[in-house]
Amino acid sequence: MKEVHPLEKRYPVSAQDYKLYEEVGDGVSATVFRALCIPLNEIVAIKVLDLEKCNNDLDGIRREVQTMSLIDHPNLLPAHCSFTAGHCLWVVMPYMAGGSCLHIMKSAYPEGFEEPVIATLLREVLKALVYLHAHGHIHRDVKAGNILIDYNGAIKLADFGVSACMFDSGDRQRSRNTFVGTPCWMAPEVMQQLHGYDFKADIWSLGITALELAHGHAPFSKYPPMKVLLMTLQNAPPGLDYERDKRFSKSFKEMVATCLVKDPKKRPTSEKLLKHHFFKHARSYDYLVHSILDGLASLGERFRLLKTKEADLLVQNKALYEDKEQLSQQEYIKGISAWNFNLEDLKSQAALIQDYDDVSNAEDQGGSRKQMDRSDVDGLSEERMSPETVTTSIAAASQEDRLGLHDLEGSLTSFPIRPLQALKGCFDIGEDDKGANSSNGKGFTGSESEQLIIKSSRAMDQNAGKNESEDSRQSSSLPRQSIPEYKMFSGSLMPDNTFSSRKVTGDENRNFPQLKFQSDCNYSGPLYRQKRETNNTGIPDNASESAVVQRGRFKVTSADLSSKGATNCIFRPSTGGPSPNVTASAILPSLQYILQLSTVQREELIRLIKYLEQTSGKLGDLTEVGTNELLQSEQHSMGLLIPPSSARERELQSQLFQLQQRIGDLARELQNQKVKNLQDIVL
Numbered sequence: 068m069k070e071v072h073p074l075e076k077r078y079p080v081s082a083q084d085y086k087l088y089e090e091v092g093d094g095v096s097a098t099v100f101r102a103l104c105i106p107l108n109e110i111v112a113i114k115v116l117d118l119e120k121c122n123n124d125l126d127g128i129r130r131e132v133q134t135m136s137l138i139d140h141p142n143l144l145p146a147h148c149s150f151t152a153g154h155c156l157w158v159v160m161p162y163m164a165g166g167s168c169l170h171i172m173k174s175a176y177p178e179g180f181e182e183p184v185i186a187t188l189l190r191e192v193l194k195a196l197v198y199l200h201a202h203g204h205i206h207r208d209v210k211a212g213n214i215l216i217d218y219n220g221a222i223k224l225a226d227f228g229v230s231a232c233m234f235d236s237g238d239r240q241r242s243r244n245t246f247v248g249t250p251c252w253m254a255p256e257v258m259q260q261l262h263g264y265d266f267k268a269d270i271w272s273l274g275i276t277a278l279e280l281a282h283g284h285a286p287f288s289k290y291p292p293m294k295v296l297l298m299t300l301q302n303a304p305p306g307l308d309y310e311r312d313k314r315f316s317k318s319f320k321e322m323v324a325t326c327l328v329k330d331p332k333k334r335p336t337s338e339k340l341l342k343h344h345f346f347k348h349a350r351s352y353d354y355l356v357h358s359i360l361d362g363l364a365s366l367g368e369r370f371r372l373l374k375t376k377e378a379d380l381l382v383q384n385k386a387l388y389e390d391k392e393q394l395s396q397q398e399y400i401k402g403i404s405a406w407n408f409n410l411e412d413l414k415s416q417a418a419l420i421q422d423y424d425d426v427s428n429a430e431d432q433g434g435s436r437k438q439m440d441r442s443d444v445d446g447l448s449e450e451r452m453s454p455e456t457v458t459t460s461i462a463a464a465s466q467e468d469r470l471g472l473h474d475l476e477g478s479l480t481s482f483p484i485r486p487l488q489a490l491k492g493c494f495d496i497g498e499d500d501k502g503a504n505s506s507n508g509k510g511f512t513g514s515e516s517e518q519l520i521i522k523s524s525r526a527m528d529q530n531a532g533k534n535e536s537e538d539s540r541q542s543s544s545l546p547r548q549s550i551p552e553y554k555m556f557s558g559s560l561m562p563d564n565t566f567s568s569r570k571v572t573g574d575e576n577r578n579f580p581q582l583k584f585q586s587d588c589n590y591s592g593p594l595y596r597q598k599r600e601t602n603n604t605g606i607p608d609n610a611s612e613s614a615v616v617q618r619g620r621f622k623v624t625s626a627d628l629s630s631k632g633a634t635n636c637i638f639r640p641s642t643g644g645p646s647p648n649v650t651a652s653a654i655l656p657s658l659q660y661i662l663q664l665s666t667v668q669r670e671e672l673i674r675l676i677k678y679l680e681q682t683s684g685k686l687g688d689l690t691e692v693g694t695n696e697l698l699q700s701e702q703h704s705m706g707l708l709i710p711p712s713s714a715r716e717r718e719l720q721s722q723l724f725q726l727q728q729r730i731g732d733l734a735r736e737l738q739n740q741k742v743k744n745l746q747d748i749v750l
């Protein structure tokens with residue numbers, strides 16, 4: 068019997084003509100079922116989208132269905148038909164019995180696939196991209212989760228939920244200037260949103276997908292989206308590492324490197340990439356069946372097991388992080404996709420950047436860092452080895468990165484295009500955001516950094532138990548009076564090494580304890596460079612925010628910035644005033660302390676003036692100004708500026724002057740000798 072082409076088949080458009088079986092997948096907005104098309108007696112997959120839960124992204128859904136029903140390519144998943152059933156949209160499509168590559172990896176290949184498997188999969192995906200690009204489409208969500216395999220090893224690229232048409236005009240054209248896709252796979256130009264982007268964005272995602280298939284997970288996959296953004300923008304592009312990825316060929320490494328070039332113009336087109344010699348390693352569909360599908364449980368069964376595993380992990384994570392922000396761990400497990408949350412979500416996400424994901428990401432970082440050392444593969448992309456890239460990457464990968472915030476701050480100041488600024492252009496920013504943000508003329512709004520800092524500090528303060536010992540150790544080296552003020556700076560905000568002895572004793576020429584205190588305060592200086600000036604109440608504008616927010620895919624608890632959170636208060640002595648985040652109760656001890664010191668200084672000054680009036684001219688023989696200053700400061704510290712009251716006292720004081728003068732002479736002589744010796748060595 069002649070097989071009917073799917074496009075010629077008439078699939079019924081009524082729910083009662085289908086029998087839903089088990090669940091075989093779920094995504095951001097949909098659940099996918101294996102189903103039977105009763106009239107045709109054919110197994111199909113039905114994607115059920117709850118329109119009430121789609122965040123009003125009906126346009127995206129319409130686009131997906133439209134694209135799916137128009138495409139006709141063996142490597143693209145088509146839609147047979149679609150219809151509404153209650154408040155749900157049903158999309159009927161071919162059933163891909165192997166499921167997605169991501170599912171296969173999760174259930175049987177957690178360390179990734181072998182190279183010939185990857186070459187075979189990617190070659191088919193590339194063919195799909197060649198077709199899409201030639202027809203003016205950008206897929207925008209290429210990733211292992213969207214590469215589906217059939218029982219016979221056939222490969223189809225799925226999920227056109229965020230695809231865009233290059234020939235669109237008006238609103239649809241504008242959608243290409245929006246921020247869609249999945250952060251880990253997203254090209255830097257899509258994140259930056261400076262000049263728009265084109266189909267080369269898919270080539271970047273393909274490169275990331277190659278790494279995903281090689282390692283079992285995408286680079287940075289365990290970081291929250293905000294951090295993924297910053298790392299993608301500021302780090303060297305990820306790649307295969309010579310050390311870690313010894314099992315992969317040079318041509319594979321090269322192919323990945325050609326895709327992951329930050330400048331889209333330097334990336335190959337899909338057509339050109341398809342000719343890369345790496346794809347010579349690609350095999351047949353049969354090969355895929357034997358190498359990865361054979362022995363796998365049914366898709367439904369695998370999906371059920373994965374769900375159970377996810378649920379267990381969720382319970383474990385909940386127990387681990389119960390005391391921390393209630394971040395939806397499930398979003399991480401699923402893999403974050405199609406993020407449609409706004410800037411507030413990002414800020415909240417950034418606030419949650421903590422070191423709980425260090426272990427896994429040490430690996431990612433390691434890959435990225437080590438990769439920079441190599442030279443042959445990177446010959447393909449000189450930007451990888453540019454000094455800036457190396458510097459920023461090393462900086463990002465440094466130990467300070469452990470604190471997330473430092474990383475964030477560093478990137479905000481060092482990255483030429485401020486990611487947050489870029490992000491602002493890409494998100495729906497609520498009215499409250501617009502009102503609150505006043506530009507500081509540096510292309511970056513202070514309120515963003517400010518809130519990130521506050522929230523981050525709060526999130527990190529929750530590690531107080533962990534940081535406490537460090538804090539008390541550091542505090543003990545400070546003058547006693549400084550300790551309460553020092554604690555106010557929320558030590559966890561600052562990298563350990565900012566408390567270097569150099570900085571702590573930075574003002575050692577001056578003997579007042581409050582100077583050390585100032586020096587400590589200045590450590591937070593860079594954090595406030597871009598702070599906006601707000602009200603003088605010391606209470607943040609958004610102090611009342613304290614709610615569990617459900618936005619897009621993320622459920623976050625916004626940081627409690629109410630006045631009771633005074634431990635996060637920040638003092639800014641360098642500009643002479645408290646930061647807008649300082650609350651009265653927190654700053655009071657500092658003010659009292661300063662007042663106390665000022666009184667002591669004032670009394671001392673009065674005594675000094677009196678003494679100078681009495682003794683003017685008596686020190687005339689000490690001609691050198693420097694020596695005078697030295698002596699006076701010594702005398703000051705020894706309480707000798709009080710006029711001598713007996714002959715013996717005068718005699719002793721005179722001897723002391725002579726001795727000090729002699730010490731000064733010897734010190735100068737020693738210095739001269741040192742300089743001379745040094746010159747001899749150099750010459």
Ligand SMILES: Nc1ncnc2c1ncn2[C@@H]1O[C@H](COP(=O)(O)OP(=O)(O)OP(=O)(O)O)[C@@H](O)[C@H]1O
Pocket residue numbers: 091092093094095096097098099112114144160161162163164166167170212213215225226228404405
């Ligand atoms: N035709 C199909 N046959 C078999 N499994 C499928 C099919 N379509 C989708 N799936 C499975 O369901 C999962 C979710 O589907 P899909 O990606 O379309 O949903 P989504 O809501 O758009 O998800 P996301 O945006 O996270 O990619 C896929 O990752 C895949 O494992």
